[in-house]
Amino acid sequence: MNQENQNVEHKRIWKDEYLKWVSGFANAQGGKIYIGIDDDLTVVGVDNLHKQLEDIPNKIINNTGVFPETNHIKVDGKDVIEIVIEPCGMPISYRGAYYYRSGATKQELRGNALHQFLLKKMGLNWEDIPCDGVTLDDIDDGAIEYFLDHAIGEGRMEPESRKSSKEEVLSNLGLIKDGIPTNGAVLLFGKYPQRKFVTSSFKIGRISVH
Structure with missing residues (x-):
């Protein structure tokens, strides 16, 4: 035994x-x-x-x-x-x-x-859950534009993406569910993410391709 x-x-x-x-x-x-x-x-x-x-x-x-x-x-x-x-x-x-x-x-x-x-x-992953009490108005237009500028500039998105609405951008990134931005959307593009997630932190990795 x-x-x-x-x-x-x-x-x-x-x-x-x-x-x-x-x-x-x-x-x-x-x-x-x-x-x-x-x-x-x-x-x-x-x-x-x-x-x-x-x-x-x-x-x-x-x-x-x-x-x-x-x-x-x-x-x-x-x-x-x-x-x-x-x-x-x-x-x-x-x-x-x-x-x-x-x-x-x-x-x-x-x-x-x-x-x-x-x-x-x-x-489910935490970042994929719709964020309670958050609407598209809580998403920063400037942050979306900054993201699009860099994504288009690096060839990761088509120039036509600039014509997309805020909701369409989030949808294409998998950051909105049933019209509600996810926790991930608030962390990346929220106007005041610290009001929702006091202790959250990011880990960013950079991969070089030779």
Whole structure:
């Protein structure tokens, strides 16, 4: 029997609080929980085997929406329950909180870590999200013109692009969704981006082609 790691957890007995571990495994790479084995790998077995084989998966399904694979295995001649949790493509919460398996620990995701996790699960990047409360009036015409001057001057855009409206320019750059400028649009072309994003920063790389 393996030591606890990113994908393995041992528990002497089942407790409903271990639904947090289920959430953590489902939100990460998946994993297995063994009931009837101590943290030090001492095999103690489980009581009421058949009842637990019925109760545990029902609790997992009802509280997290995860459908586990639950197996009865023998370890050192004793009954052990193996709970297999597959990684899930959608965020899995338990009682409104989101957990994540990192190494051999379970972490509750909060703040920016939770925000980034939810975006990743939804296949979104922060800069691609429409910026709440922002309209085209918040986009700086001068910044758009400056961008067009340099893009056209370097041959990256056609001269006809100067005739494009502000909305068309943002649309061509993928910086507007349903008529609302994205977070990326506000950072690049907003009149007062610091009012929206106090702690944002840019990293710019320059590539030389020889």
